Amino acid sequence: xxxxxxxxxxxxxxxxxxxxxxxxxxxxxxxxxxxxxxxxxxxxxxxxxxxxxxxxxxxxxxxxxxxxxxxxxxxxxxxxxxxxxxxxxxxxxxxxxxxxxxxxxxxxxxxxxxxxxxxxxxxxxxxxxxxxxxxxxxxxxxxxxxxxxxxxxxxxxxxxxxxxxxxxxxxxxxxxxxxxxxxxxxxxxxxxxxxxxxxxxxxxxxxxxxxxxxxxxxxxxxxxxxxxxxxxxxxxxxxxxxxxxxxxxxxxxxxxxxxxxxxxxxxxxxxxxxxxxxxxxxxxxxxxxxxxxxxxxxxxxxxxxxxxxxxxxxxxxxxxxxxxxxxxxxxxxxxxxxxxxxxxxxxxxx
Amino acid sequence: xxxxxxxxxxxxxxxxxxxxxxxxxxxxxxxxxxxxxxxxxxxxxxxxxxxxxxxxxxxxxxxxxxxxxxxxxxxxxxxxxxxxxxxxxxxxxxxxxxxxxxxxxxxxxxxxxxxxxxxxxxxxxxxxxxxxxxxxxxxxxxxxxxxxxxxxxxxxxxxxxxxxxxxxxxxxxxxxxxxxxxxxxxxxxxxxxxxxxxxxxxxxxxxxxxxxxxxxxxxxxxxxxxxxxxxxxxxxxxxxxxxxxxxxxxxxxxxxxxxxxxxxxxxxxxxxxxxxxxxxxxxxxxxxxxxxxxxxxxxxxxxxxxxxxxxxxxxxxxxxxxxxxxxxxxxxxxxxxxxxxxxxxxxxxx
DNA sequence: CTGAAAGCGCTTACAG
DNA sequence: CTGAAAGCGCTTACAG
Numbered sequence: 213x214x215x216x217x218x219x220x221x222x223x224x225x226x227x228x229x230x231x232x233x234x235x236x237x238x239x240x241x242x243x244x245x246x247x248x249x250x251x252x253x254x255x256x257x258x259x260x261x262x263x264x265x266x267x268x269x270x271x272x273x274x275x276x277x278x279x280x281x282x283x284x285x286x287x288x289x290x291x292x293x294x295x296x297x298x299x300x301x302x303x304x305x306x307x308x309x310x311x312x313x314x315x316x317x318x319x320x321x322x323x324x325x326x327x328x329x330x331x332x333x334x335x336x337x338x339x340x341x342x343x344x345x346x347x348x349x350x351x352x353x354x355x356x357x358x359x360x361x362x363x364x365x366x367x368x369x370x371x372x373x374x375x376x377x378x379x380x381x382x383x384x385x386x387x388x389x390x391x392x393x394x395x396x397x398x399x400x401x402x403x404x405x406x407x408x409x410x411x412x413x414x415x416x417x418x419x420x421x422x423x424x425x426x427x428x429x430x431x432x433x434x435x436x437x438x439x440x441x442x443x444x445x446x447x448x449x450x451x452x453x454x455x456x457x458x459x460x461x462x463x464x465x466x467x468x469x470x471x472x473x474x475x476x477x478x479x480x481x482x483x484x485x486x487x488x489x490x491x492x493x494x495x496x497x498x499x500x501x502x503x504x505x506x507x508x509x510x511x512x513x514x515x516x517x518x519x520x521x522x523x524x525x526x527x528x529x530x531x532x533x534x535x536x537x538x539x540x541x542x543x544x545x546x547x548x549x550x551x552x553x554x555x556x557x558x559x560x561x562x
Numbered sequence: 563x564x565x566x567x568x569x570x571x572x573x574x575x576x577x578x579x580x581x582x583x584x585x586x587x588x589x590x591x592x593x594x595x596x597x598x599x600x601x602x603x604x605x606x607x608x609x610x611x612x613x614x615x616x617x618x619x620x621x622x623x624x625x626x627x628x629x630x631x632x633x634x635x636x637x638x639x640x641x642x643x644x645x646x647x648x649x650x651x652x653x654x655x656x657x658x659x660x661x662x663x664x665x666x667x668x669x670x671x672x673x674x675x676x677x678x679x680x681x682x683x684x685x686x687x688x689x690x691x692x693x694x695x696x697x698x699x700x701x702x703x704x705x706x707x708x709x710x711x712x713x714x715x716x717x718x719x720x721x722x723x724x725x726x727x728x729x730x731x732x733x734x735x736x737x738x739x740x741x742x743x744x745x746x747x748x749x750x751x752x753x754x755x756x757x758x759x760x761x762x763x764x765x766x767x768x769x770x771x772x773x774x775x776x777x778x779x780x781x782x783x784x785x786x787x788x789x790x791x792x793x794x795x796x797x798x799x800x801x802x803x804x805x806x807x808x809x810x811x812x813x814x815x816x817x818x819x820x821x822x823x824x825x826x827x828x829x830x831x832x833x834x835x836x837x838x839x840x841x842x843x844x845x846x847x848x849x850x851x852x853x854x855x856x857x858x859x860x861x862x863x864x865x866x867x868x869x870x871x872x873x874x875x876x877x878x879x880x881x882x883x884x885x886x887x888x889x890x891x892x893x894x895x896x897x898x899x900x901x902x903x904x905x906x907x908x909x910x911x912x
Numbered sequence: 913c914t915g916a917a918a919g920c921g922c923t924t925a926c927a928g
Numbered sequence: 929c930t931g932a933a934a935g936c937g938c939t940t941a942c943a944g
């Protein structure tokens with residue numbers, strides 16, 4: 213029988229009205245017959261505690277259903293067990309895969325994951341960082357390298373470990389996990405050239421820094437080819453969607469009827485283009501080749517199947533979380549930049 | 563100039579080594595020339611504080627870049643500013659839409675959102691609840707009604723407001739926001755009957771309680787029709803995916819060549835079926851009608867466009883969060899159950 | 913290996 | 929409308 217069942221949920225008469233109603237470390241310690249400090253140490257598995265005492269503490273904790281009060285722990289130790297993760301969008305499957313991988317690394321280690329969505333806005337990101345810093349997290353995971361100067365200095369002043377995801381930086385001491393966005397764009401250009409395409413276009417919506425880099429890599433390769441026309445660049449500010457992909461596809465082909473290869477900045481747009489082409493009976497890849505980016509689950513199954521760049525988004529999350537844990541444990545000898553590469557998956561659409 | 567720039571990030575000599583290095587309420591109060599309690603009240607906007615003093619406090623806070631320590635606040639007040647949200651899956655777009663809507667309601671009110679993924683396991687859900695309860699959240703948002711008895715009693719003992727999402731319950735005093743899963747399945751059955759279909763099937767993967775209810779509603783309507791064969795029920799335990807939808811579609815038609823209408827428990831499966839049908843040149847809806855569930859963004863754009871049940875998932879999140887806020891503020895007079903309905907969107911596939 | 917004392921930075925409850 | 933005192937439940941730093 214736990215003391216709770218006899219005391220009632222609102223606590224015994226010895227507890228003040230501000231008590232949380234849950235067992236405290238002091239109660240646990242009393243039941244285990246040790247001091248609170250020893251109980252604390254036993255529960256955290258730190259320092260040297262007599263194995264026998266530690267067992268008694270663990271047993272009492274199990275009997276009481278004791279869970280330490282994280283607020284008290286954070287206040288006393290000046291750091292929480294949280295890790296803040298900032299991503300630019302929740303509705304993009306890309307980041308969900310990354311998030312799940314992060315969860316899988318951090319949760320088993322008893323770390324709480326605080327998720328912040330900054331909607332592709334560095335200013336919003338700054339606000340979130342300011343707010344999360346108050347929680348004294350053990351580490352922070354950031355997406356991209358486009359932070360405001362204030363965000364960077366806030367982070368530096370805090371001394372909290374930070375790992376940047378999705379892009380590679382050469383800045384000294386910056387821990388980052390990702391792949392070369394620029395190179396992936398270049399790979400698509402080379403692929404379309406190898407397929408005999410000469411009249412190319414890059415199509416993007418809501419151009420974020422990474423999509424921009426991909427476009428630049430695409431342009432770079434094409435510019436090096438003397439007998440190839442510079443690519444058409446179609447970029448609109450609206451958020452990306454399947455519907456928009458169809459519209460942009462139609463607009464592009466109306467304006468440039470001889471286009472024979474399109475690199476869409478993501479799979480959503482490319483999928484929309486393929487649906488629209490199917491509906492209008494525009495042969496793909498016969499009339500025009502289509503390449504996407506991210507290799508979403510659906511892309512391998514549509515008709516025609518979509519050629520795309522497979523990004524290591526789950527691996528990025530996992531590696532970034534692991535690196536963060538290493539940094540939290542004071543282990544920072546490894547190479548700061550981790551390049552996980554990408555893969556061009558050639559399918560029917562190109 | 564903030565005191566920080568002269569003191570340095572690790573704090574002045576008056577601060578002990580355990581100090582967090584950030585300005586405290588006491589410092590803020592000293593600068594504003596008031597007592598800490600008054601500063602606290604001014605910042606929280608509670609009780610009656612002289613407007614002039616309040617302004618001084620706010621100015622000092624802005625100058626210092628003061629953000630209250632949430633751990634101290636939680637410890638002192640016995641409740642945090644967090645709301646825990648438990649969802650069965652992160653990789654399902656359905657719940658992402660709900661989450662975003664929840665965020666949009668809660669964040670502007672200064673509430674932190676803790677996201678827990680219980681992977682469709684009530685046991686895991688129980689662990690998460692136990693853990694999140696330690697954080698003393700202001701409220702909890704749950705998905706579905708399949709909690710373990712321990713979860714229910716944990717929740718009841720905590721006294722923390724809870725709102726259940728996605729399903730409707732008649733249990734007295736249970737606040738829930740959703741729609742009738744059973745009715746939505748019935749609506750699909752009626753739709754297919756109206757389209758002249760007589761040989762029907764229900765196909766599901768990783769049957770969760772809600773998909774089960776939909777199947778039962780589907781069966782109920784068909785059972786009432788004397789001249790209609792009872793539907794085929796194909797359910798597999800694997801997680802749902804586009805690829806699996808294609809496989810199940812093929813398996814089903816091989817086993818039952820005369821099937822002329824299929825209700826898939828979600829759009830992912832239905833989309834996979836349509837892709838596979840296109841590839842095998844099985845006419846849809848000519849040979850077989852296909853209906854999905856959820857109306858994912860892509861469903862309106864594929865070829866043929868997918869008939870589906872549009873679920874109010876964002877609205878569920880918004881209404882649930884609003885109801886939770888009302889409960890947190892002690893306002894619980896409203897009807898506990900909120901039925902947001904659903905809509906059958908008839909498109910080309912049926 | 914163990915513990916008594918102090919303190920983390922706030923808010924509550926009580927006085928005035 | 930304002931404040932001095934006490935305390936939330938832990939961990940740190942020191943001593944033994």
